[in-house]
Amino acid sequence: MAQEKKSKMAERIKTDPLFFRTRQTMAEFQRAGKAAKLLLDALRPAGFNARDKSLFARLNGQMFNVIKTDAVHKRGERTVADGDMDLIRGFNFNRNGILSSLLFIQPTASIDRVTGIMKVELPSIIPNEAMKAPLNATYFRIACAAAEIDFVAGTFNTVQAITEPLPFNGEPTAAISLSGNVTANSTKWLVLAAGIAFHDETNDGADKFPSGKYNALSVLAVSKPGA
Numbered sequence: 064m065a066q067e068k069k070s071k072m073a074e075r076i077k078t079d080p081l082f083f084r085t086r087q088t089m090a091e092f093q094r095a096g097k098a099a100k101l102l103l104d105a106l107r108p109a110g111f112n113a114r115d116k117s118l119f120a121r122l123n124g125q126m127f128n129v130i131k132t133d134a135v136h137k138r139g140e141r142t143v144a145d146g147d148m149d150l151i152r153g154f155n156f157n158r159n160g161i162l163s164s165l166l167f168i169q170p171t172a173s174i175d176r177v178t179g180i181m182k183v184e185l186p187s188i189i190p191n192e193a194m195k196a197p198l199n200a201t202y203f204r205i206a207c208a209a210a211e212i213d214f215v216a217g218t219f220n221t222v223q224a225i226t227e228p229l230p231f232n233g234e235p236t237a238a239i240s241l242s243g244n245v246t247a248n249s250t251k252w253l254v255l256a257a258g259i260a261f262h263d264e265t266n267d268g269a270d271k272f273p274s275g276k277y278n279a280l281s282v283l284a285v286s287k288p289g290a
Contacts, residue, residue, distance in 0.1 A: 209243025
């Protein structure tokens with residue numbers, strides 16, 4: 064009886080005029096979920112497995128907020144592609160590893176839509192003064208993911224750049240410049256993210272921090288098609 068009741072309610076939601084708003088919201092929320100998964104897949108190369116248990120739910124909710132800014136389509140038909148993707152700028156993939164809390168110097172992010180060059184830069188830093196690292200960390204790496212995303216077609220092109228393992232100590236590093244080249248004059252959304260990972264390498268080369276618990280990934284810049 065419970066199953067039958069549930070089935071009838073599902074059918075009613077699909078057809079009953081009283082549930083028109085519900086159907087609109089459900090359609091847009093499903094669209095937000097697809098966009099969230101696409102963005103996760105596109106930026107995963109720079110993620111160092113940086114994520115928390117609520118990552119997808121949080122990003123799904125943020126994409127739903129993006130959809131609600133779409134002024135082109137009527138309610139129920141709004142899309143991420145026509146929304147304000149600037150809302151995901153600053154989004155952190157790991158709430159336990161916020162990039163700005165681990166790296167005290169804000170990276171410089173730039174997107175050149177004409178050339179397709181997307182770049183993340185850091186000046187010379189003293190790691191143990193400019194970073195908050197987990198206990199016993201001996202090395203760190205910085206990465207960026209330059210993604211060209213078509214939210215309509217559900218496709219993406221991502222170029223990753225990553226540093227070699229750099230010593231976590233009191234010696235100044237060289238300036239860091241990471242870049243990825245996507246399609247020049249692209250007609251797609253461009254998203255640039257940066258991540259950081261820490262390592263405690265043992266004599267046998269094993270990494271004591273493989274889970275990503277202490278790693279960070281954050282969206283630094285977004286560029287709208289036609290901008």
